[in-house]
Amino acid sequence: MPTAADITAFLAKEFPQTKCTVESVGDCAATVRHEVGVAELRPGGTVSGPVLMEVADVALYVAILGEIGIVPLTVTTNLNINFLRMPSSKAAIVGVCKLLKIGRSLAVGEVSLYSEGSDAPVAHVVGTYSIPPSARASAAPSTGPAS
Amino acid sequence: MPTAADITAFLAKEFPQTKCTVESVGDCAATVRHEVGVAELRPGGTVSGPVLMEVADVALYVAILGEIGIVPLTVTTNLNINFLRMPSSKAAIVGVCKLLKIGRSLAVGEVSLYSEGSDAPVAHVVGTYSIPPSARASAAPSTGPAS
Amino acid sequence: MPTAADITAFLAKEFPQTKCTVESVGDCAATVRHEVGVAELRPGGTVSGPVLMEVADVALYVAILGEIGIVPLTVTTNLNINFLRMPSSKAAIVGVCKLLKIGRSLAVGEVSLYSEGSDAPVAHVVGTYSIPPSARASAAPSTGPAS
Amino acid sequence: MPTAADITAFLAKEFPQTKCTVESVGDCAATVRHEVGVAELRPGGTVSGPVLMEVADVALYVAILGEIGIVPLTVTTNLNINFLRMPSSKAAIVGVCKLLKIGRSLAVGEVSLYSEGSDAPVAHVVGTYSIPPSARASAAPSTGPAS
Numbered sequence: 001m002p003t004a005a006d007i008t009a010f011l012a013k014e015f016p017q018t019k020c021t022v023e024s025v026g027d028c029a030a031t032v033r034h035e036v037g038v039a040e041l042r043p044g045g046t047v048s049g050p051v052l053m054e055v056a057d058v059a060l061y062v063a064i065l066g067e068i069g070i071v072p073l074t075v076t077t078n079l080n081i082n083f084l085r086m087p088s089s090k091a092a093i094v095g096v097c098k099l100l101k102i103g104r105s106l107a108v109g110e111v112s113l114y115s116e117g118s119d120a121p122v123a124h125v126v127g128t129y130s131i132p133p134s135a136r137a138s139a140a141p142s143t144g145p146a147s
Numbered sequence: 148m149p150t151a152a153d154i155t156a157f158l159a160k161e162f163p164q165t166k167c168t169v170e171s172v173g174d175c176a177a178t179v180r181h182e183v184g185v186a187e188l189r190p191g192g193t194v195s196g197p198v199l200m201e202v203a204d205v206a207l208y209v210a211i212l213g214e215i216g217i218v219p220l221t222v223t224t225n226l227n228i229n230f231l232r233m234p235s236s237k238a239a240i241v242g243v244c245k246l247l248k249i250g251r252s253l254a255v256g257e258v259s260l261y262s263e264g265s266d267a268p269v270a271h272v273v274g275t276y277s278i279p280p281s282a283r284a285s286a287a288p289s290t291g292p293a294s
Numbered sequence: 295m296p297t298a299a300d301i302t303a304f305l306a307k308e309f310p311q312t313k314c315t316v317e318s319v320g321d322c323a324a325t326v327r328h329e330v331g332v333a334e335l336r337p338g339g340t341v342s343g344p345v346l347m348e349v350a351d352v353a354l355y356v357a358i359l360g361e362i363g364i365v366p367l368t369v370t371t372n373l374n375i376n377f378l379r380m381p382s383s384k385a386a387i388v389g390v391c392k393l394l395k396i397g398r399s400l401a402v403g404e405v406s407l408y409s410e411g412s413d414a415p416v417a418h419v420v421g422t423y424s425i426p427p428s429a430r431a432s433a434a435p436s437t438g439p440a441s
Numbered sequence: 442m443p444t445a446a447d448i449t450a451f452l453a454k455e456f457p458q459t460k461c462t463v464e465s466v467g468d469c470a471a472t473v474r475h476e477v478g479v480a481e482l483r484p485g486g487t488v489s490g491p492v493l494m495e496v497a498d499v500a501l502y503v504a505i506l507g508e509i510g511i512v513p514l515t516v517t518t519n520l521n522i523n524f525l526r527m528p529s530s531k532a533a534i535v536g537v538c539k540l541l542k543i544g545r546s547l548a549v550g551e552v553s554l555y556s557e558g559s560d561a562p563v564a565h566v567v568g569t570y571s572i573p574p575s576a577r578a579s580a581a582p583s584t585g586p587a588s
Contacts, residue, residue: 013484014483014484015483015489016484017480017489039458042455042456043454043455043457044513048456048458048495049494049495049498049517049520050491050492050494050495050498051491053490053491053494053520054489054490054491057490057491072485075524076490076524077400077422077523077524078372078422078521078522078523078524079490079494079521079522079524080227080273080374080519080520080521080522081519081520081521082247082248082255082273082275082518082519083516083517083518083519083520084247084248084255085248100229100231100268100271101229101231101232101268105399105424106371106424108229108231108271110257110271121247121248124247124255124257124273126227126229126271126273128229128371128372128422130399130400160337161336161337162336162342163337164333164336164342186311189308189309190307190308190310191366195309195311195348196347196348196351196370196373197344197345197347197348197351198344200343200344200347200373201342201343201344204343204344219338222377223343223377224376224377224547224569225374225375225376225377225519225569226343226347226374226375226377227372227373227374227375227521228372228373228374229371229372230369230370230371230372252546252571253518253571275518275519275569277546277547374521374567376541376549376567376569378541378542378549379542394523394525394562394565395523395525395526395562402523402525402565404551404565415541415542418541418549418551418567420521420523420565420567422523
């Protein structure tokens with residue numbers, strides 16, 4: 001299975017615009033980090049919603065690739081986000097993903113998003129990715145964290 | 148704050164149809180349980196989706212009442228459920244709720260649903276409840292598990 | 295493709311507990327109806343949330359079966375409901391489903407739920423069903439309402 | 442109530458990073474548009490998910506401001522997105538929002554996202570915004586499209 005470095009190299013090619021870095025991956029989980037600067041802020045000093053959604057989406061993607069291997073055609077089908085608290089303008093956003101299921105065709109996971117250094121999540125996401133049939137043929141997906 | 152017995156008595160009055168029992172409540176969390184019998188099953192031997200949704204809804208409600216007190220007008224505004232694995236036809240459904248936020252007007256929590264005795268969640272729910280202004284005046288909601 | 299009568303007969307076998315009736319089906323849409331009586335009400339005189347969720351789930355299922363044929367293993371994977379207004383205790387619940395996509399493995403649709411006779415939706419649902427591979431082999435799913 | 446020009450001026454100040462333009466607003470609805478260029482694309486030639494989420498979020502915000510007036514502290518609390526079809530790399534993204542409810546404290550709406558010139562939605566979003574108490578005092582929110 002790919003390492004954090006493998007996935008980082010893949011993301012740099014697949015998502016060249018993303019500023020997310022892979023902090024850890026494995027065991028049906030992943031942690032990613034996104035620096036916060038002027039481009040990520042809204043007036044009033046909070047991180048914009050689309051930045052939070054991107055971090056969650058990347059965290060899910062990284063966690064899934066860590067289980068099924070580098071499968072580029074794995075795509076998000078559903079993402080549900082609840083915004084909980086105003087993020088700090090002075091801290092990076094950290095996304096901590098735990099997978100709930102890795103099936104043959106669908107993977108589901110949840111992501112808690114934090115302002116780095118705080119224990120209170122700023123947002124919570126649950127998302128589903130569709131895994132293409134070719135990936136299922138070549139890789140044997142695990143059955144997830146709890147089966 | 149109300150005990151599990153207080154909330155059980157309240158549920159018997161407010162939701163007389165529910166078969167859910169309160170196993171525990173407190174610390175921004177709750178566990179509820181729903182027996183599975185013929186009325187809960189679909190042909191093929193799986194628990195019907197609406198039963199899972201009801202258990203999650205009650206688990207969220209109980210966890211919130213455990214923090215803000217017995218506030219009947221607290222109502223669900225949003226509920227998002229992902230069905231993960233087929234539940235057993237021979238086990239009760241257990242819902243384990245953790246609150247993500249208790250604000251002045253909204254409370255958000257997640258619920259993992261299990262077939263009793265299994266570690267693999269059969270479904271995962273995130274839901275939001277609206278707390279009426281009167282409750283906010285009389286009770287001082289905590290700021291949630293992680294603030 | 296199956297008629298409303300075909301699907302009604304199938305539901306009576308597959309979901310013997312449901313009180314939903316199929317009002318219409320076809321053209322990537324369906325309308326279902328659920329009588330409201332004592333069993334569906336909560337004290338205070340409103341229809342319980344799980345009843346609304348069930349009506350939405352059945353409306354989606356019926357609309358999908360109307361496109362792909364009677365495929366019993368088609369199962370809900372995700373359902374997101376927003377509760378908008380308090381339903382009347384004296385009117386049936388009507389669910390009007392429009393499909394947004396029918397793909398090879400996933401179908402997505404939205405459902406507006408009404409108290410019969412009112413134009414204001416009491417709830418809105420978006421749901422996803424997974425279509426089993428066998429169905430995809432034997433039936434040629436349409437590409438949905440808008441492709 | 443504010444015009445499209447009023448809201449455009451407000452967005453330029455509040456969301457200086459957004460490339461969304463307001464095409465129309467009013468009657469519990471709004472249409473916004475986002476040009477697609479290199480910054481919005483992923484390798485393989487599709488529009489990135491966070492761009493779609495941003496367009497939906499702005500469409501909801503614009504539709505709500507069109508009903509309650511320019512209320513800066515109105516914030517997204519929940520957003521649920523289903524990705525339906527691959528967007529074109531050569532067309533702008535258009536978001537068409539219809540509000541489902543405007544209450545005193547919460548507004549709910551749905552957004553269909555299109556590649557400009559196509560009738561098939563590329564994604565569908567349902568979102569909730571929280572309206573601050575001050576806005577409720579100074580403005581009298583309408584009761585939504587269908588009450």
